[in-house]
Amino acid sequence: MKIQKKTAMLLSFALGTLLLAGTAIADISSQSGYGQLKDSLKLTAAKCSDSYNSFTMDFSTAVTDNGKTVTSSDSVQKYDRAKNAVESVNTSENNGQKSRFYSYMDASTTISQNPSDDIYYVNQYSEPTKRAFFTDPFKSSNSEDIEKIADAVVGGLKDYVVVKDNADGSKELSGTLTEVQIPPLVNAVASLQVKQLFSNPNQTTHITKDIYVKEIKGTALINKDGVLESILGTGILSGKDAQGQVHELTFELLGKLTGINSTAVTKPDLTGKKVVQQVISKPNSGPGISDPQKFVGTFKNDIVSQKDGEFVKAGERIIDITHMDGKTVAGSYHEEYAAGFAANQKPPQDFKFTATLNKGPNQDPQGAEFTVPGTNTKGNIHFDEALGQVYFNINGPSSQAFNSVFNKVFK
Amino acid sequence: MAVFQAALVNEIEKLYKKKKALVAVILTLAIIVIGQLVIVGVRSGFGVRGVGSVEFSMLVLSVVINTILPLFTALIVIDSFSGEFAANSMRITLTRPVSRFKLFSAKLTAVAVFILTALMLLLIFSLLAGFLFNANSASLGDVARIVVAYLMSLLPLFVLALGIALAANILRSGISVFFLAVLGFIVFQGLGMFFTRYSGLLITTELSWYNLWLASTLPLGKIIREFLIMVGYAIILFTAGFYLFDKKEF
Numbered sequence: 001m002k003i004q005k006k007t008a009m010l011l012s013f014a015l016g017t018l019l020l021a022g023t024a025i026a027d028i029s030s031q032s033g034y035g036q037l038k039d040s041l042k043l044t045a046a047k048c049s050d051s052y053n054s055f056t057m058d059f060s061t062a063v064t065d066n067g068k069t070v071t072s073s074d075s076v077q078k079y080d081r082a083k084n085a086v087e088s089v090n091t092s093e094n095n096g097q098k099s100r101f102y103s104y105m106d107a108s109t110t111i112s113q114n115p116s117d118d119i120y121y122v123n124q125y126s127e128p129t130k131r132a133f134f135t136d137p138f139k140s141s142n143s144e145d146i147e148k149i150a151d152a153v154v155g156g157l158k159d160y161v162v163v164k165d166n167a168d169g170s171k172e173l174s175g176t177l178t179e180v181q182i183p184p185l186v187n188a189v190a191s192l193q194v195k196q197l198f199s200n201p202n203q204t205t206h207i208t209k210d211i212y213v214k215e216i217k218g219t220a221l222i223n224k225d226g227v228l229e230s231i232l233g234t235g236i237l238s239g240k241d242a243q244g245q246v247h248e249l250t251f252e253l254l255g256k257l258t259g260i261n262s263t264a265v266t267k268p269d270l271t272g273k274k275v276v277q278q279v280i281s282k283p284n285s286g287p288g289i290s291d292p293q294k295f296v297g298t299f300k301n302d303i304v305s306q307k308d309g310e311f312v313k314a315g316e317r318i319i320d321i322t323h324m325d326g327k328t329v330a331g332s333y334h335e336e337y338a339a340g341f342a343a344n345q346k347p348p349q350d351f352k353f354t355a356t357l358n359k360g361p362n363q364d365p366q367g368a369e370f371t372v373p374g375t376n377t378k379g380n381i382h383f384d385e386a387l388g389q390v391y392f393n394i395n396g397p398s399s400q401a402f403n404s405v406f407n408k409v410f411k
Numbered sequence: 412m413a414v415f416q417a418a419l420v421n422e423i424e425k426l427y428k429k430k431k432a433l434v435a436v437i438l439t440l441a442i443i444v445i446g447q448l449v450i451v452g453v454r455s456g457f458g459v460r461g462v463g464s465v466e467f468s469m470l471v472l473s474v475v476i477n478t479i480l481p482l483f484t485a486l487i488v489i490d491s492f493s494g495e496f497a498a499n500s501m502r503i504t505l506t507r508p509v510s511r512f513k514l515f516s517a518k519l520t521a522v523a524v525f526i527l528t529a530l531m532l533l534l535i536f537s538l539l540a541g542f543l544f545n546a547n548s549a550s551l552g553d554v555a556r557i558v559v560a561y562l563m564s565l566l567p568l569f570v571l572a573l574g575i576a577l578a579a580n581i582l583r584s585g586i587s588v589f590f591l592a593v594l595g596f597i598v599f600q601g602l603g604m605f606f607t608r609y610s611g612l613l614i615t616t617e618l619s620w621y622n623l624w625l626a627s628t629l630p631l632g633k634i635i636r637e638f639l640i641m642v643g644y645a646i647i648l649f650t651a652g653f654y655l656f657d658k659k660e661f
């Protein structure tokens with residue numbers, strides 16, 4: 001009897017362990033629909049940033065109130081790796097007002113057009129640079145943290161995503177959450193957000209009470225390579241306005257990836273269009289000086305002093321630019337005092353300088369820095385193309401006010 | 412079987428006569444009242460509906476399944492084992508012509524009855540409160556889903572009870588068992604949050620497996636896997652617990 005009991009116990013213990021271990025392995029290796037969606041999203045981002053030569057991304061959103069469109073937006077982005085070009089068209093409609101924003105970028109040009117006017121703003125780069133083509137958001141440093149947070153929020157809802165395998169190897173993912181399945185906290189937070197969105201009494205849709213998320217739906221299509229081709233999400237919220245009328249708000253988001261390796265990006269033809277052009281050394285730096293030669297010459301301002309309760313001219317500060325091209329600038333600076341004023345001053349500044357125009361990122365490309373010869377004193381110079389002026393500064397303590405704006409001396 | 416029944420009735424009666432079970436029931440009802448007050452407050456304060464009639468039951472379940480229910484399950488199990496070890500009343504029970512296996516099973520069945528009663532009370536009162544105080548949003552299918560979700564919550568709670576019963580048979584002091592249980596619960600909850608991939612294996616994550624039963628399209632594969640994992644846990648914990656209980660000298 002005693003032995004029998006022990007055997008039974010051992011057997012049941014072994015059975016339990018087997019059951020647990022077997023299922024545990026199956027559970028870890030099985031991929032939930034949510035996991036498959038996430039994997040596909042990562043693969044798509046990686047392929048778009050590293051291997052596809054060209055593709056078109058299309059995102060559109062729409063908000064409707066009892067079937068009437070409140071706002072909608074559509075963003076089409078075309079990428080072409082060989083040309084290093086990106087073209088995007090963003091259109092949006094807000095309470096019946098339409099607007100369109102167009103932009104084109106390649107290694108040597110950016111073109112943009114605002115919705116408010118018909119003018120094309122063109123930036124021409126003198127040094128063509130390779131642009132960041134499409135950056136993989138999953139490679140950013142905090143993407144893993146965000147993923148963990150998303151996993152925690154999704155939590156028990158992971159398994160609500162249903163996967164349907166198609167004969168051609170593609171997959172259809174779908175999921176529906178109705179009121180009962182949406183966690184109450186998620187429902188409350190989403191409702192509050194939406195309430196804030198529609199809190200302006202001037203809006204046509206202005207809901208104030210009894211707001212709740214009624215339904216969340218989503219479908220996605222993953223092609224046979226595991227790349228996410230389209231994703232559609234719909235959220236339906238219900239609420240009442242001050243008059244007690246029920247509004248059913250539908251939020252829709254559609255993302256599509258099309259034209260893989262077959263998208264063509266063409267530079268727009270701007271002949272006959274209004275164009276404002278600027279020459280810039282490279283992206284992210286301000287415009288450079290388009291014709292530096294014109295700054296060669298003399299620039300001056302007055303040294304102003306006070307005498308007997310009046311402003312009087314004590315002398316002049318003079319800059320002579322002797323050489324200037326797109327890269328370097330050379331010249332001299334000196335001060336001339338009128339008789340009777342020189343005695344009050346320390347020896348007037350008089351030096352020659354050469355400087356290289358700034359090239360680094362986040363530096364002023366229309367300026368240069370120099371060192372006063374024989375000293376550690378630094379100075380800087382900036383050329384204002386529009387006003388034909390030069391801004392000139394010498395660092396260090398100055399005994400008197402220094403006017404750094406110099407005007408061109410015309411002959 | 413008659414012997415087991417007698418032992419079970421005896422255990423349930425002991426449970427019923429203890430204050431703890433009563434306190435548990437009163438507290439769960441208090442949760443419903445407080446929850447409903449919060450919802451009403453949120454609704455009038457923020458203009459957010461909060462919950463409809465049936466969602467209120469799910470809100471209550473999602474709160475109590477991670478707080479009050481495991482806590483009182485632990486207390487009841489500890490009382491049933493450590494409490495009787497300490498009070499030496501286990502000896503009296505053992506003098507009866509009941510085998511230790513039947514006694515161990517009867518004790519755990521009584522715990523299961525307690526959990527089920529608590530769940531059913533919660534279900535009935537939360538549904539009542541839900542229908543009385545919240546806008547009607549129910550369909551028959553929703554109510555059926557909720558009943559299933561409540562019933563299904565018995566399983567993970569029972570596995571939890573088996574784990575605590577094992578601990579109660581290892582450690583002598585009821586207080587250390589209680590603290591071990593609470594600490595373990597928190598640790599497992601934390602692990603589940605950080606290792607989402609393996610969270611399905613933790614019993615604390617299984618506590619919310621009722622969510623699977625709410626899905627519009629039942630994720631059968633996942634339900635079967637979770638069920639088998641819990642059965643596996645139950646067999647191991649029951650066997651280990653009984654082994655120790657059987658060996659114990661009183």
